[in-house]
Amino acid sequence: xxxxxxxxxxxxxxxxxxxxxxxxxxxxxxxxxxxxxxxxxxxxxxxxxxxxxxxxxxxxxxxxxxxxxxxxxxxxxxxxxxxxxxxxxxxxxxxxxxxxxxxxxxxxxxxxxxxxxxxxxxxxxxxxxxxxxxxxxxxxxxxxxxxxxxxxxxxxxxxxxxxxxxxxxxxxxxxxxxxxxxxxxxxxxxxxxxxxxxxxxxxxxxxxxxxxxxxxxxxxxxxxxxxxxxxxxxxxxxxxxxxxxxxxxxxxxxxxxxxxxxxxxxxxxxxxxxxxxxxxxxxxxxxxxxxxxxxxxxxxxxxxxxxxxxxxxxxxxxxxxxxxxxxxxxxxxxxxxxxxxxxxxxxxxxxxxxxxxxxxxxxxxxxxxxxxxxxxxxxxxxxxxxxxxxxxxxxxxxxxxxxxxxxxxxxxxxxxxxxxxxx
Numbered sequence: 001x002x003x004x005x006x007x008x009x010x011x012x013x014x015x016x017x018x019x020x021x022x023x024x025x026x027x028x029x030x031x032x033x034x035x036x037x038x039x040x041x042x043x044x045x046x047x048x049x050x051x052x053x054x055x056x057x058x059x060x061x062x063x064x065x066x067x068x069x070x071x072x073x074x075x076x077x078x079x080x081x082x083x084x085x086x087x088x089x090x091x092x093x094x095x096x097x098x099x100x101x102x103x104x105x106x107x108x109x110x111x112x113x114x115x116x117x118x119x120x121x122x123x124x125x126x127x128x129x130x131x132x133x134x135x136x137x138x139x140x141x142x143x144x145x146x147x148x149x150x151x152x153x154x155x156x157x158x159x160x161x162x163x164x165x166x167x168x169x170x171x172x173x174x175x176x177x178x179x180x181x182x183x184x185x186x187x188x189x190x191x192x193x194x195x196x197x198x199x200x201x202x203x204x205x206x207x208x209x210x211x212x213x214x215x216x217x218x219x220x221x222x223x224x225x226x227x228x229x230x231x232x233x234x235x236x237x238x239x240x241x242x243x244x245x246x247x248x249x250x251x252x253x254x255x256x257x258x259x260x261x262x263x264x265x266x267x268x269x270x271x272x273x274x275x276x277x278x279x280x281x282x283x284x285x286x287x288x289x290x291x292x293x294x295x296x297x298x299x300x301x302x303x304x305x306x307x308x309x310x311x312x313x314x315x316x317x318x319x320x321x322x323x324x325x326x327x328x329x330x331x332x333x334x335x336x337x338x339x340x341x342x343x344x345x346x347x348x349x350x351x352x353x354x355x356x357x358x359x360x361x362x363x364x365x366x367x368x369x370x371x372x373x374x375x376x377x378x379x380x381x382x383x384x385x386x387x388x389x390x391x392x393x394x395x396x397x398x399x400x401x402x403x404x405x406x407x408x409x410x411x412x413x414x415x416x417x418x419x420x421x422x423x
Contacts, residue, residue, distance in 0.1 A: 066382035067396035068345055069329055073374035076325040076367050078360045079316040080252070082296075084242025084266070086311040088233045089299075090206050095228040096122060096221040097199040102229075105217045113204045113232065120229055122221065124200040131193035138186035145179035152176050208234035209305075233309050238302045239281060240266055242315040243293035251319055252296070256283060263318040264298035266307065271314040276300040276307055280317065325359070325367045331380040333358060333366055342372065343379040343386050351379065351390040 096102075104121040107113060152172045158164040204210075211231040215221065221229070244252065255262055262280035267273060278300035287294050298315070300307060307313070332342050333356075340358045343351045359367030372378070379386060381396070394402050 063349070063391040063393040064382055064385040065395045066345075066351075066379045066386070066392045068377045068392075068394055068398075069332060069380045070398055071368070071372055071374050071376050071378060072327045073324050074327060076322040076327060076360065076365070077362065078319045078322060079362060080244055080248055080319050082242040082244045082315045082317070084240040084298075084313050084315040086266075086307045086309055086313060087239050087241050087297075088208075088235065088309040089237060089239055090208070090234045091309065092205055092208075092232045093228040094119060094202055094204070094230050094232060095225060096202065096223055098122060098127070098196055099222050100126065100200065100220070102215065102217050102219050102221050105213065105229075107210050107213075107230070109212050110209060112209050113207065115204055115207045117204045118201060119204055119210070120202040122200040122202070124197055127193065127197035127200055131190065131197055134186060134189040134193050138183065138190055141179060141182045141186050145176065145183050148172065148176045148179050202229065204232055206232060206234050207236070208232045235305055235307070235309075236302050237278075237299050238307050238309070240264070240278070240298050240300065240307070240313060240315060241295055242298070242313075243288075243291070243295055244317075246287050246292045246294060249287070249294050252283065252294075252317075255319055256280070264300075265316045265318070266298075266300065267314040267316065269312055269314070275313060276302055276304070322360070322367060326369075326372055326374055327365050328368055328372070328378055329380050330361065330364050330366050332378040334383055342368075343383055344372070345377045345379065345392060345394070349392050349394065351386045351388070351392055353388045 100122040102120060103123045105119075106121065107119045113119065152169070152175075155164055155169040155172045159166060159169045209232070211233065213230055214227040215225075215229055252262075263277065264280055265277050266275045268275060278298045280296060281299040282297045284295035284297075296317075298317075328342065334341050334343070339355065341353055341355050344354045346352055354371055356368050356372050357370040359369045361367070377397070379392070382392075386392070396402060
């Protein structure tokens with residue numbers, strides 16, 4: 001009976017031995033994997049043991065990839081910016097001062113003209129005839145006056161000889177004065193006829209550029225025509241009226257009182273193309289209460305004819321120049337509830353939060369008034385990953401790419417910095 005039991009238990013024992021070997025291999029594999037991960041989770045410098053691997057990953061902070069810039073020092077021009085409209089010093093609508101047929105148009109549309117230059121001509125013949133009439137009347141009355149003066153002289157001699165009554169002499173003297181008045185009236189009519197004849201020639205009252213012709217040759221023009229013949233606009237010189245906020249008024253007035261010329265530059269609507277440069281001409285006497293702005297006027301020579309009446313321009317007025325100012329890019333300036341600050345990188349490649357006072361801004365440059373010296377380096381990119389004392393990996397300096405240090409590239413975290421640079 002026992003013999004049978006022995007023979008029956010032999011297959012079961014064999015199967016148990018068959019499962020022991022694979023199970024042992026699985027346990028060894030799991031143990032090896034666990035040991036590998038414990039070792040790889042330790043800090044690169046070996047200060048964290050296998051038991052502290054997870055805590056080491058949490059406490060270790062990789063250097064942040066940043067771009068830095070060296071603070072510079074230079075003279076910094078301070079500008080005040082405003083919006084302006086080009087205004088012609090004089091604009092004239094040329095209208096006829098006499099009625100008649102327009103027999104000649106002597107200008108081309110868009111032409112630059114001088115003061116007194118002939119632009120158009122009305123048929124002068126009716127005015128020439130009128131002038132001849134009054135000139136003939138003047139000659140007649142002058143002859144009558146001359147005859148009356150001769151008679152008066154003769155009567156004076158006869159009165160001295162007591163050959164004529166005094167009444168006749170007085171009457172003749174009155175007649176002389178009457179003819180003198182008639183002659184003066186005739187002279188006035190002659191001058192008026194000459195004036196009307198002169199009005200037949202339409203000349204430019206100002207130097208400038210003529211616009212588009214409003215009426216063609218051959219039409220009958222009248223003094224009460226609404227549109228006139230053409231509009232003339234003076235472009236050289238020309239002015240720009242612009243506005244500044246009222247909180248900037250005192251700076252402008254102080255410069256204005258110093259009797260120094262204030263340079264004003266006009267740019268196009270986008271503020272990129274320089275159109276002309278001029279001088280501040282006048283300051284308005286009151287602030288607009290609806291907008292809180294003050295009007296100013298600048299005058300430009302406009303020799304290149306780049307400014308047109310009613311053109312919209314951006315204005316930059318040079319107020320002063322700050323000598324030896326500390327300059328950084330506007331990207332370096334950060335703000336929080338306490339004010340403006342920058343991250344300064346020291347020799348140990350650590351970020352230092354530095355509170356600063358910001359001055360004027362022009363384009364992408366900012367004047368730093370306090371707490372930053374020239375040649376110090378500040379972070380311009382990657383500030384979102386920094387705090388006081390952060391280690392940094394300089395990827396770019398003053399616009400030039402900087403190769404990463406070899407010791408940082410061997411660390412596991414280096415792959416993250418590489419990805420940051422590629423992005």
